Amino acid sequence: MSTTSQKHRDFVGEPMGDKPVTALSGIGDVLGKKLEEQGFDKAFVVLGQFLLLKKDSEMFVEWLKDASGANTRQAGSCAQCLKEWCDSFL
Numbered sequence: 881m882s883t884t885s886q887k888h889r890d891f892v893g894e895p896m897g898d899k900p901v902t903a904l905s906g907i908g909d910v911l912g913k914k915l916e917e918q919g920f921d922k923a924f925v926v927l928g929q930f931l932l933l934k935k936d937s938e939m940f941v942e943w944l945k946d947a948s949g950a951n952t953r954q955a956g957s958c959a960q961c962l963k964e965w966c967d968s969f970l
Contacts, residue, residue, distance in 0.1 A: 906957030
C-alpha cells in the first residue's frame with residue numbers, strides 16, 4: 881500500500897483555487913521556481929498541462945522531468961496528486 885504525504889492529502893482534499901505551484905505534491909521550492917520561470921506559477925496552470933496531455937500520467941511525468949528537472953519520484957507524486965484531484969473535482 882502506498883502512502884501519501886500530508887501535502888498530497890491537503891491538496892486533493894479541497895478545491896484548487898489559486899494555490900501556488902509549490903502546493904502540488906512533489907514540487908518544492910527549487911522545482912517550483914523552475915516551473916514559475918516557464919510560466920507555470922500556479923497549480924491550475926500545471927493542471928492545464930496535465931489535462932492537455934489527456935491525464936496521461938506517463939506523458940505528464942516525462943514532461944515534468946523535462947520542464948523542471950524533477951526526478952521520477954517527484955514527477956510521479958505530482959501526477960498522482962493531479963489525477964486524484966481530477967477524480968474528485970472534475
